[in-house]
Amino acid sequence: MRLAFAALFAQSLFAQSTGLLTGTVQDSTGAMIAQASLLATEQRTSLRFIAASDEAGRFSFPRLPVGNYVIECQVQGFRRFVSQPIRLDADQTRQAQIALQVGDTSESIEVGGSIGLVETVGATIRETVDEKRITELPLNGRNPLQLQLLLPGVVPSVGGANLAQNGTISMNGARGTSNNYMLDGGDNNDPQISVAALVPNPDALEEFSILTNNYSAEYGRNAGGVVNAITKSGTNLLHGSAYEFIRNDAMDARNFFSLVQQKLRRNQFGFSVGGPVIIPKVYNGRDRTFFFFSYEGVRQRIGRTVSNLIVPSTAERNGDFSQSARKPTDPVTRQPFPGGIIPASRFDPAGQRFLQQLIPLPNAPNNAHIYNPPESTDSNQAIARGDHSFNSNHRISMRYFNDRSTQLAVAGLPILQSDVRFNTSNAMANYTWVISPATLNTVQFTFNRTAL
Secondary structure (H helix, E strand, C coil): CHHHHHHHHHHCCCCCCEEEEEEEEEECCCCECCCCEEEEEECCCCCEEEEECCCCCEEEEEEEECEEEEEEEECCCECEEEECCEEECCCCEEEEEEEECECCCCCEEEECCCEECCCCCCCCEEEEECHHHHHHCCCCCCCHHHHHHHCCCEEECCCCCCCCCCCCEEECCCCCCCCEEEECCEECECCCCCCECCCCCHHHEEEEEEEEECCCCCCCCCCCCEEEEEECCCCCCCEEEEEEEEEEHHHCCCCCCCCCCCCEEEEEEEEEEEEECEECCCEECCCCEEEEEEEEEEEEEEECCEEEEECCCHHHHCCECCCCCCCCECCCCCCECHHHECCHHHCCHHHHHHHHHHCCCCCECCCEEEECCEEEEEEEEEEEEEEEEEECCEEEEEEEEEEEEEEEEECCCCCCEEEEEEEEEEEEEEEEEEEECCEEEEEEEEEEEEEC
16 A cells, blocks of 8 residues: 555656547537447557446546557447547647437447547646658758757757756756656756756657646756657567768768868668567567567768867977967066077976977967867667567556766867766656546656766
8 A cells, every 4th residue: 555655646657658548539410429339549559448437437448558559449239439540749648529329339430520639738838849740851960859959849958958968948948957857758868968868869869849838746856948858669560770870071062171181981771670578489569569679870980170279380399489460478577588589598308298298289370370279089789679568457667778978089289188978878667557537646767877
C-alpha cells in the first residue's frame, strides 16, 4: 500500500511521454450510454487497451504510448463502432465523440470524422515535430533540435553554453538557459547549464513535442519552453536503417582568407533496428515484447582558418620598433625608448622563451599570422530500448542512452590545444498499472549523468 501511494504521488511530479484519449459515448438521439466497452488498439504493435464509459457516458484511455490507434466500441443493441486510425503524440489529449447507431452487434460502422483534431481539454500552446519532418527536412549535422526554429517565437540565443554539447534556444523571449529538456518524460538537462544533455539521432527519434506557453504545473522547473523527445520502440514488423553521410574538401574552394586549401573529412554513419522479441521454440513476443537499438558514429577532421592573429615582426622580436606604428615606452622612465629600440639588456629571459615557444612569426602582410589549426571530433551514440506488455493493464518500458565524444581543437595560439570530452548517460524505467477505469498507478525512474 505504501508503494502504491508513493507511486501515485510521484506521478504528479513527472511530465508525460504518453498521450490521452478521452471522450463520450452516446446514441443517435444524443443520450449518453453508460458501461460501453471500448478497446484502443495500437496498429504497429497490436497493443490493446480496455476502457468503459461511466454513468455520464465518459471514457478515458490514460498514458497511452505514442502511436496510431483504432478505437472500437460495443454495446448490446447497437452496431459496433470502429474509428479510423488516430495519431496520438506525446503530451497530447485527443477527444472522440462516439455516436452509436441502433442495429445488430454483428454489424459495424467505420467512422473517421468523430475524432477532434483540435485539443479542447487544455490551454497549452504546443507543437509536435513528427517523424516525417525529422527524417525529411535537411539538418546540418543531423541534429533534430534545429527544428525547434520552425516554431513561431523560437530563435537562437546568444551565449550561455560554452561547455555544453548543444546550443541555447530562446522561446517567447525567455533566456536560452530557461528551457526544460526531457527524454521519454524524464530529465534530460545538462547539469551545468539548462540545455539538452543528449539528442537522439533522427533514426532513433519518434518525435518531440514543444510546449511554449500555458503548460500545466507538472512540468515546472523552468520559465521557458518544455521540449520532450520520444525515442522509437520496436513494432511487430522488423524494421531498420543503415546510412553514412560523407563530406570532404574535394569540391570545395579555398577560403578567401586562407593561404592553403582547408581540410575537411567528415563521416557520419550508423544503423538502427527494431522489432518483436521472438526466440524460436522458447518465446514469441509478438504483440507483447519489443526491442529497439540504434548506433551513430561521427569522425571529423577539419582545418579551420584563423586570420585575425597579429604577432610581432622579426625586428620587433629583437626589440626594434623603429618602423612600427606604435613605439614602446620605458616602464621605468615612462618615456619612449630612444629611436624606438629596446636595449638587449632589458630583455627578460622568461619573456624571450615565451615568445620563441608560443608566438609564431608573421606569414602575411601587416604582421598577421594565418594558419589552419587542425580540429577533430569523434563521437559514438548508442540507444537500447525494450518494451513489454504483460496484458492491457500492466506494461513496462526500459531505455539506456549513452553518448561519448572527444573534441580536439587549437585554443587561440597554434601551439595551444584544448581537449574537451563528454561522457553522457541517460537511463529510464517505467511501469504502468491500470488498476481500474478510474485508477491509474505509474512509476518512472530516470538517471541522467554528464561527465567531462
